[in-house]
Each structure stands twice: as C-alpha cells, then as structure tokens.
Amino acid sequence: MYKCGWNGCEKAYGTLNHLNAHVTMQSHGAKRSPDGLYSLFILLSLCLIEVTLFFLAVSLLSTPLHPLACVTEGWVAARSLHLGGVCSSV
Numbered sequence: 001m002y003k004c005g006w007n008g009c010e011k012a013y014g015t016l017n018h019l020n021a022h023v024t025m026q027s028h029g030a031k032r033s034p035d036g037l038y039s040l041f042i043l044l045s046l047c048l049i050e051v052t053l054f055f056l057a058v059s060l061l062s063t064p065l066h067p068l069a070c071v072t073e074g075w076v077a078a079r080s081l082h083l084g085g086v087c088s089s090v
Contacts, residue, residue, distance in 0.1 A: 004028055 002019035004011040006028035020031045038063040 002032065 001011045002007055002016050004022060009028060016034055023029060023031055
C-alpha cells in the first residue's frame with residue numbers, strides 16, 4: 001500500500017500512480033517515487049543472478065569434461081557434492 005502521510009492524511013492507495021494523483025489533486029507535496037521499490041528490485045535481481053551463476057557452476061563441475069569433476073579418486077568428489085555419479089570410476 002502507498003500511504004500519503006501528508007500532515008496526518010490517512011489516505012492509502014494500491015498503486016503509486018493513484019497515490020500521485022491524490023498528491024497532485026490535494027496539493028500534498030511532491031509526487032512520490034518508487035525509489036525504495038527500485039532498490040528492492042535491484043537487490044532481488046542481483047540475488048537471482050548470483051543463484052543462477054551458482055547453479056551454472058555446479059552443473060559445469062558435474063560434467064565429465066571438467067578437470068575437477070573426475071579426479072584421481074574417480075567420481076567420489078562429484079558424489080560427495082551430491083551431484084550424483086556422473087563420472088565413471090577410474
């Protein structure tokens with residue numbers, strides 16, 4: 001909810017556009033901006049990118065083509081990471 005808060009005004013709206021229409025028509029200060037929401041959106045986007053990169057790295061490590069996936073102990077290293085037995089034992 002978007003609250004007005006101008007000198008005790010208790011009006012609240014479901015959209016920022018409706019709040020700004022109220023603010024303009026009632027002369028309740030400057031239009032509000034979505035700064036806080038934009039920061040939250042950026043934070044969530046960065047977290048999504050980080051999680052995506054993590055799963056991409058895990059999937060790359062689990063392929064037999066990657067030098068760290070099949071070490072001298074065979075597929076034990078990959079299995080210990082709960083990636084399954086993707087490497088055949090040496």
